[in-house]
Amino acid sequence: MPQHILVPLDGSAHGFAGLEYSLASFPDASVTALTVVDPTRDHTAAVGASESPQERAENRGEEILERAAERAADHDREIRTLLRTGRPHTEILAVVTDDDIDHVVMGSHGESPITSPFLGHVSETVIRRAPVSATIVPELAAALHERDLPGDLLIPVDGSEQAEAALAYALETFPDGSHTAIHVLELPFDQSAAVEGTDLDEIRAAAEDRAEEILA
Structure with a gap:
C-alpha cells in the first residue's frame, strides 16, 4: 500500500x-x-x-x-x-x-x-x-x-516479473476491488485462418497452454 x-x-x-x-x-x-x-x-x-x-x-x-x-x-x-x-x-x-x-x-x-x-x-x-x-x-x-x-480492475499479464508485480500491487492495494487478469495471445498468423492439422495449429495450442499457465 x-x-x-x-x-x-x-x-x-x-x-x-x-x-x-x-x-x-x-x-x-x-x-x-x-x-x-x-x-x-x-x-x-x-x-x-x-x-x-x-x-x-x-x-x-x-x-x-x-x-x-x-x-x-x-x-x-x-x-x-x-x-x-x-x-x-x-x-x-x-x-x-x-x-x-x-x-x-x-x-x-x-x-x-x-x-x-x-x-x-x-x-x-x-x-x-x-x-x-x-x-x-x-x-x-x-x-x-x-x-x-476502486471498482473493477483489469490486470494484463504476460508472465513477466513486471506483470506479476502489477498483479500483486492491485491485489494488495485494492483488496475490495473486483480483479480480472487477462492474457492476450499474440499469434504469428491470422486467427481466422484455417490452421487445424497444420504446424500453425501446434503453435496456437502451445500458446494457449502457455496462457493457461500464466493465468493459473
Whole structure:
C-alpha cells in the first residue's frame, strides 16, 4: 500500500482529477502536490508588465497549489505542497527520488498557462522512468465522484516479473476491488485462418497452454 504519493499539477482539470483520485483511493497515505514552472516558456507576458517571468510563473504556481490545498481540505485532509522550477518530467522524477515517494498519480493530460500542456507526454515519460509505481487518471473529477472506487480492475499479464508485480500491487492495494487478469495471445498468423492439422495449429495450442499457465 502506498505511503507517500506525489501528484503533479499543472492547473488543468485532469491534473486535479489525479488529486481527487489520490485523496479518495489512499486515505491513509501522505500526499504531496507538485507544480513545476518554467518561466522561459511563459506565453502570457505583456509589454511593460511589472512582474518578471519568474515571478509571474511562481505566482501562478502558488495559486494552483492553494487550490490543491483547498481540495484536500474538502476531504478533511492536509497535503504538502511543493513548487519547483525546471522541466516538468525532470523535476517530477527528482522529487520521487529525493522525497522517498513510493507512488505517483497523474492526470492523463492537461493544459496550463504556466508553460505549455505537460500532462500527456510527461506522464508517459514518468511512467517509463520512475522507479516507483504510477497511476494515470483519464477521467475528470466529476466522473470519479459518480462511481465507487476502486471498482473493477483489469490486470494484463504476460508472465513477466513486471506483470506479476502489477498483479500483486492491485491485489494488495485494492483488496475490495473486483480483479480480472487477462492474457492476450499474440499469434504469428491470422486467427481466422484455417490452421487445424497444420504446424500453425501446434503453435496456437502451445500458446494457449502457455496462457493457461500464466493465468493459473
